[in-house]
Amino acid sequence: MSGPLLSVQDLRVTFAPGAPGQPPARAVDGVSFALAAGGSLAIVGETGSGKTTLARALLGLHPAGSVSGSVQLGGQELVELDEGRWRPLRWKRIALAVQNAGTAFDPVYRMGEQIVEPLREHLGLSSAEAAARAAALVAQVGLAERHLRAYPHQLSGGEKQRLMLAMALSCEPEILIVDEPTSGQDMLARAQVIALLRHIRAQRGTALLLISHDLAAVAQLAEQVAVLYAGKLAEVGAARDVLSAPRHPYTWGLLNAYPNMSTARDLSGIRGQMPDPAHPPTGCRFHPRCTQAVDKCRRVEPPLQAHGGRLLACHLGGLQALLRADGLRKTFTTNGHLGPAQNIEAVRDVSLEVYEGEVVGLVGETGSGKSTLGRLLVGLLSPEAGSIAFEGNPLALNNSSASKRLRRRIQLIPQDPFDSVSPYLSVGQIVREPLDVQGTDTPVKRAEQVQDALAAVGLPTLDAFLARHPHELSGGQLQRVVIARALVLEPKLIVADEPVSMLDASEQAKLITLLKAIQNERGIGLLLISHDLALVRKVADRILVMRDGQIIEGGPSSRVIAQPQHDYTRALLRAAPSFDWYSASSNGDRP
């Protein structure tokens, strides 16, 4: 067949307002995609993004007049078909396995009767033929004939899910739409459904349109992925590319919120809420929740454009590299009092990137050059070679106002809080100092900012506390003060150099959780420098391993932890604290 089997162009589904005078709800708002015969496409997005509405539109299940645009099935236009013309298409050519299989069956009829219904309706089978076909179908989904004799309430959710699939497959449709086949199921049932769908596709060549927020299922079932947000497509591309290297900030957020076994990182939801479809925000619909939104995002709606082998709807071309360092080099020379002067290459030809909203862990043993690299990045040291760009602008180590403005957006949290604050200043003064130095706002405004920053790190904002001096605080409190000092300038990037190494385990856990929460809420990029791999892997999206001034390995946390490429990384992993005495007692080595 020439052209795709299913071609959707500028599909819109608009629901009449709940009350007169209200604007209509635009549940699906200009979606285009194509599905080849035998192909597979997953539509992913949060609850309320319009996935299910889209699926139902493809079967003409919405009230007449609510759907516009074009849906073509093998060249035949489906939008605006009347009910009588839709009927022969439904289930025979496009079948839908709905989301809630638990309520998808008529409670007063046996399962068999319900599965047989479309067979008799569309294929005109006799009741004996239809019954034989139904028996074959249930066998295919791994159930027995007794399930056909059962009423819906007598079966478990997993069984109903399979029977739903059996029913959807009954007329051998060209396109099978499966809406959330795995939601609400235990892991084993889920794995069985995925295996079943793969088997069906392999056997029959049915084109699959998968609607899901289960990204792991998507990865296993779909070749293509379309990310739907508030009724619009945000990113479309090959599943492997999109899920392993998301470009749209929303896709990135979805992946961060998704629990899986290949990362040990804690989950973080996407900040904010899905917009009300009756009152979508202007410009890019994701901008209120996007951490990198610029003015244009608020005003102009981004078109879905080809971008590096995929389609992307983002003015900024997707996630921004917040910080880009190229070929950095730093050499220290010993003063020669204790012997001949020596050159120590602390940082050798290091290049790295930190993306918007990303946590990058930089690990390595003491003396590997981590802290030097951190100081280069925030501009406390200047490199001998190489360049640093922040949000695309070169970062020069001078006192020009442009450079100052950039610099205030990168903040350092140093290793030892007692070392980094003046013992003569009060808490209030410590936190306000950066504001005073930058000299931007009125004193009243600055006091407010100080209060906000202290509140953000969970410290009291009382005057009595503001008047305290460092020696009156605990280590954990002082480190929070230092974090507040970093936050007060509202940075886009924080370089945290062993921010919790001086603290006990409980205080470490609290602070690292706090840092992660602040990072997620404000969309700050975080470069976390630490020797503690066990800690880093709890928060980092990517891990870079540094040794002797060079980055020897880098990649997604999951990969670095599970399949370290470098012997040094393996050594670090072995040395990381672990309570794993089972494997330790057997061979003394971790797998």
Added chain:
Amino acid sequence: MKRRALGFLVSLWAVLTLNFLLPRLLPGDPLAALLDPNSSAYVFNSTTRASLAAYYGLDRPLAQQYADYLAGALQGDLGQSIRLNQPVGELLRAHLPWTLLLTLTALGAASLLGVLGGAEAAWRRGSAADKALVAASVIASNAPVVFTGMILLIVFGAKLDWLPLAGGRTAFARYDTPWDAARDYAAHLVLPAATLTLALVGSKFLLVRNSMIGVLGEDYMLVARAKGLSTGRLKRHHALRNAIVPFVHHLAAHAGFALTGALFIETLFNYPGMGRLVFESVVARDYPLIQGVFVVVSVLVLSANLLADWLSYRLDPRLREAP
């Protein structure tokens, strides 16, 4: 279902017991009137009084009286009407069939109209026809039966003279064929039954419409549509089939209301059912007869509920496994 049947028997026993106890709980005893010097039935001779009490069995222990009463009631002996001096059971046997004929005809007609109309209105929810039907059913179910009955009488009985004004059959008529008999009975039935149907149809229509609207929003209806089934199959096989389940229970609960409505209508149309009997016995404080009617109506309502339970048990497989 066994539990339901057992519940029916327990309720029946409770009704009969209540019927036995109520007059005995009233101040005085059933012979109180005989002791009241102001009563016309005053009997000053204590020997006569004692023999009367013995005649009615009132001198025996309460338990003995209760056992005799139950045994009598179960054999259809509900005592003697004071006013008519006839056995209550006989009176009921003469009048009850008329009332049942009227009530069941009206219930049947109202159910048919309510179910078909309700299903269609729900299917076309929001249309002009739907709105008109909802308004009409609200008015019909709230109008007093006496009022609607009068109007029907005046229009079809008096003005148009299509139908007989009163009675259950033409007096002194002799029928040549059963067909003639049926025609005569039916002609007398039309107006009272229509009046009662109008009183009953509104709530049935609204109930079916509402439960049908609920069913139409269910996921399984969406799936049924997605399966490409015909409109008729969607409407009847899936939607109405589910919407009918609550209706069955409503019908049973409504049986008592229908019966009392029938009693009013019977007096209006001078229909030979229990209506006249009840009103006259209330006026004359004919307690045995009133109690007899009470028992019969209770048994009818209980039976209707048992029937509804059995029907919904047949209709909804989910109930079959409920404890």
